[in-house]
Amino acid sequence: MSAHGRQGATIEVQGLTKRFGTVVAIDDLEFTVSPGRVTGFLGPNGAGKTTTLRILLGLVAPSAGTATIGGRRYQELDHPLSQVGALLEATSFHPSRRALDHLRMVAMAAGIDQRRAGAVLDLVGLSDVANRRVAGFSLGMRQRLSLATALLGDPAVLVLDEPSNGLDPAGIAWLREFLRFLANEGRTVLVSSHLLAEMALTLDDVVIISGGTLRAQGPLSALTSRLHSVMRVRTPEPDRLVAVLEGAAIAYRRSDDGAIEIEGIEPEQLGPLLAASQVVLYELVRERSDLESLFLSLTAGAGGDATHLGGRDDRTPGAHWRPASRPRGTT
Amino acid sequence: MTRLVRAELFKLRTTPGPWVVLAATLGFTALGIVAAFLVSKGVVITRGGAVRRHLEFVAPTTVNRLRRLIGAGFEGGGVWMAAVIGVLGITGEYRHKVMTTTLLAQPVRWRVLVAKSIASVIWGLGLGIASLVIVAAMGVPLFVSQGGALSALSHQVGAVVPGLLGAFALMALLGVGFGSLLQNQVASVLVVLGVALILEPIFDGLVPAAGRWLPSAAAAAVAGGSLATGTAHAQLLAWWLAVIVLVAWGLVPTVLGFFATFSRDVT
Numbered sequence: 001m002s003a004h005g006r007q008g009a010t011i012e013v014q015g016l017t018k019r020f021g022t023v024v025a026i027d028d029l030e031f032t033v034s035p036g037r038v039t040g041f042l043g044p045n046g047a048g049k050t051t052t053l054r055i056l057l058g059l060v061a062p063s064a065g066t067a068t069i070g071g072r073r074y075q076e077l078d079h080p081l082s083q084v085g086a087l088l089e090a091t092s093f094h095p096s097r098r099a100l101d102h103l104r105m106v107a108m109a110a111g112i113d114q115r116r117a118g119a120v121l122d123l124v125g126l127s128d129v130a131n132r133r134v135a136g137f138s139l140g141m142r143q144r145l146s147l148a149t150a151l152l153g154d155p156a157v158l159v160l161d162e163p164s165n166g167l168d169p170a171g172i173a174w175l176r177e178f179l180r181f182l183a184n185e186g187r188t189v190l191v192s193s194h195l196l197a198e199m200a201l202t203l204d205d206v207v208i209i210s211g212g213t214l215r216a217q218g219p220l221s222a223l224t225s226r227l228h229s230v231m232r233v234r235t236p237e238p239d240r241l242v243a244v245l246e247g248a249a250i251a252y253r254r255s256d257d258g259a260i261e262i263e264g265i266e267p268e269q270l271g272p273l274l275a276a277s278q279v280v281l282y283e284l285v286r287e288r289s290d291l292e293s294l295f296l297s298l299t300a301g302a303g304g305d306a307t308h309l310g311g312r313d314d315r316t317p318g319a320h321w322r323p324a325s326r327p328r329g330t331t
Numbered sequence: 332m333t334r335l336v337r338a339e340l341f342k343l344r345t346t347p348g349p350w351v352v353l354a355a356t357l358g359f360t361a362l363g364i365v366a367a368f369l370v371s372k373g374v375v376i377t378r379g380g381a382v383r384r385h386l387e388f389v390a391p392t393t394v395n396r397l398r399r400l401i402g403a404g405f406e407g408g409g410v411w412m413a414a415v416i417g418v419l420g421i422t423g424e425y426r427h428k429v430m431t432t433t434l435l436a437q438p439v440r441w442r443v444l445v446a447k448s449i450a451s452v453i454w455g456l457g458l459g460i461a462s463l464v465i466v467a468a469m470g471v472p473l474f475v476s477q478g479g480a481l482s483a484l485s486h487q488v489g490a491v492v493p494g495l496l497g498a499f500a501l502m503a504l505l506g507v508g509f510g511s512l513l514q515n516q517v518a519s520v521l522v523v524l525g526v527a528l529i530l531e532p533i534f535d536g537l538v539p540a541a542g543r544w545l546p547s548a549a550a551a552a553v554a555g556g557s558l559a560t561g562t563a564h565a566q567l568l569a570w571w572l573a574v575i576v577l578v579a580w581g582l583v584p585t586v587l588g589f590f591a592t593f594s595r596d597v598t
Contacts, residue, residue: 051598058438059431060596075438086435092428094346101345109338109436149432 006156008035008188009070009083011056016065018051018212025051026212028065033190035156037204038183040220041192044299048212049192050088053161057086069157081110085150087160092146095135099126099145102134103152112153120148139166147175157188164198176202196295200224210299223294231262231270234283244277259283332446335437339420339450342429348419349454353461356404356412360462363407364470367391367400368477390479397484400470401491404462405498405554413455413499414523414546417506417581420451422516430597440594448507448585455503459496491554494570498550501574504581505546511588543568549576 011033018026026048033039043049054060056067058074066073069084077083093102103117121127124144134142143166150158160179164172180202183189193199196206206223208216216223235241238260245252250270251263262270267286274281343349372385391397399406421444424430437443474484506523513519527547535542542548543566552573568576 054596054598057435059434060598077438080438081436088431089428092431094342094423094427094429096347097345101341105338105341105345106432106436108341109335109433111334 006154007186008156010034011067011069011157011159011188011190012071013052013056013067014065016052016055016067017063018048018055018060019063024212026055026062029209029212029214031207031214031217033188033207034205035188036183036186038179038189038191038202039205039207040196040199040203041190041207041209042196042199042295042299043192043194043209043215045194047194047209047299049194049209050161052209053086053088053159053190053192056159057084057088059088079111079153081106081112081153081155083153083155084157084159085153085155086158087143087146087150087163089146089161093134093137093142096133098131098133099137100130102145103148106149106152110153116152116154120151121145123151124148140168140171143167143171156186158182158190160189160191162192162194164193164195172198208295208298215298230286231265231267232259232283232285233262233274233281234259235279235281237280240277241274241279244274244279248273332442332449335442335446336449336453338436339446340453343416343420343450343454346419346423348423349416352412352415352419353458355415356409356458356462357465359407359409359412360404360465361407361469363403363405363409363462364400364466364473366406367396367403367470368473370396388477390474390477392479392483394487397487398491400474400484401463401466401487402495402554403466403470404459405495405550408527409458409462410498410502410550410554411524411527413451413458413502414506414509414527415520416454416458417448417451417503417508418510418516418519418523419506420447420454421507421510422514422519425514426516434597441589444507444511444585444589444593448504448581451503451507452500455499455501456496458503459499462499463492463495494554497574498554498577501553501577501581502546502550504578504585506581508581508584508588511593512584512591513588514592540566544576546577546580549573549580553577 013029013031016026016029017024029048029052041049041053051060052067055062056069056074058080069077074080074084097105100117100121103120104114106112107114107117118127118130121130124147126141126144126148129137129141134145137145143163147160147163150160158179164175167175176199179189179191183204191199191203200220203220206217206220207214232255233241238254238258241260242252242254245260245262250265253261253263255261267284271284274284368388368390369386370389370391372387377383391400404410424433433443434440437446471481471484475481506519509523510516510519513522526545531542531545531547534545535548543552548567550573552567552570567573
């Protein structure tokens with residue numbers, strides 16, 4: 001890629017709605033994606049990720065709302081491939097066409113220097129098979145060729161739909177490093193996945209959707225800090241426990257079965273605190289101890305308001321938690 | 332637009348489909364050449380009572396037959412291969428999902444469709460020229476070896492070639508139209524060939540007066556009228572009217588296809 005780096009544009013999705021007949025695929029979706037960061041666009045299969053990305057890229061017309069890149073719709077961009085690189089599926093090649101010819105064809109249509117075709121093949125490690133027909137490619141090789149196509153115009157914005165599909169663990173590790181490298185150059189990187197754990201290592205921000213609606217968005221760190229600090233405590237003297245927690249300004253919630261769920265503190269800190277207060281405990285369990293289960297809980301079911309994970313767009317994080325002694329992390 | 336057309340031409344030549352179609356065009360042209368030499372010498376009734384047409388292989392001499400030799404690409408049915416090229420250029424992209432890549436490079440869709448139309452017309456012209464090359468390489472030596480007079484043949488070239496190339500070019504446009512309307516590759520090829528081989532002859536037989544407005548008959552009129560055979564085609568349209576009719580056969584489905592399917596969501 002260019003050594004000087006490229007300043008990406010902001011992706012903005014506002015009030016985006018898409019209906020296919022009577023089916024509402026996307027419902028009033030709203031989020032932003034910032035340059036210089038790797039943003040994960042996460043949700044289970046069928047959540048509406050691909051439809052959202054296809055609207056963003058001008059392939060599908062929205063029923064309402066807008067999706068813009070640097071304030072302009074994709075169709076309004078002067079040289080779209082030199083501004084936005086997209087990877088949508090690993091199957092969009094003519095099987096009889098050679099890999100290099102596929103890239104030359106795209107370069108020709110987009111008015112990009114033909115020599116870039118060889119350069120991007122090199123970049124994704126496919127130089128050896130440049131003159132082989134795509135029909136003989138593995139899914140992983142096709143995925144790399146898709147990525148090469150996305151990079152052809154040296155775009156400052158990258159939109160990648162499930163780029164890790166078909167990649168082996170080494171390929172996924174390579175992809176993660178590559179995305180990190182691109183974001184560090186200042187590019188905007190939006191990458192969708194139905195597997196949070198696979199991408200978590202490289203993500204700065206997350207946008208989580210389910211059933212076509214936004215479930216959470218913000219920095220991944222806010223998500224991780226939350227999931228490691230949720231603990232479930234059973235005690236015969238809940239009122240005393242609550243008093244201790246309120247005294248220490250620790251967020252908690254009484255669950256229906258009488259247990260108390262505590263947020264924002266590690267067991268190593270909570271244990272000594274409760275011992276000092278001599279609160280009797282029957283049980284102290286750390287719940288939702290991995291990203292995947294929090295992801296599942298965020299994306300399960302429908303309805304409800306989206307969770308804003310804090311960070312720059314800090315609107316009452318974790319609104320159902322109390323007390324309101326914020327910011328988080330003061331304990 | 333130039334670079335889009337160049338990209339479309341590049342796409343066509345980097346897949347095997349158009350080359351197969353070129354080979355088929357050459358094959359049909361060869362059949363057309365042979366047909367131009369076959370002359371019926373009456374009917375022979377064998378001793379068993381069976382009726383057998385007696386054919387003789389001789390160099391054409393009449394104006395009509397000389398023109399049929401030069402226009403062998405048309406006479407042999409090769410002109411329909413130009414329509415297949417138009418179909419392939421557009422439906423191949425839907426079939427292999429290359430349309431997504433195409434529309435990412437050029438999101439303004441009518442430009443893509445115009446570029447595809449131009450590229451297909453260029454290929455159509457190429458197929459027409461290829462048919463003439465085969466006529467020169469195979470038909471002319473055969474003509475000379477059978478004692479034909481070259482001057483008589485060359486005299487008819489000017490009358491046939493413009494119409495022949497026009498028919499090839501406009502048939503390619505018709506293919507783009509059907510392809511953009513139907514999107515499905517197999518269905519489009521079947522519909523185009525079905526119209527050519529089944530619907531038109533039936534229609535011709537039932538309503539001869541209307542048959543001349545159909546693509547083959549219009550193409551025949553474009554290609555010089557006298558190329559056409561059969562009594563049903565006796566009343567061909569004037570060449571200029573036939574050009575308009577054939578352009579309409581290409582443009583109407585293309586425009587319909589643009590609004591009905593091509594401008595829709597690509598999922």
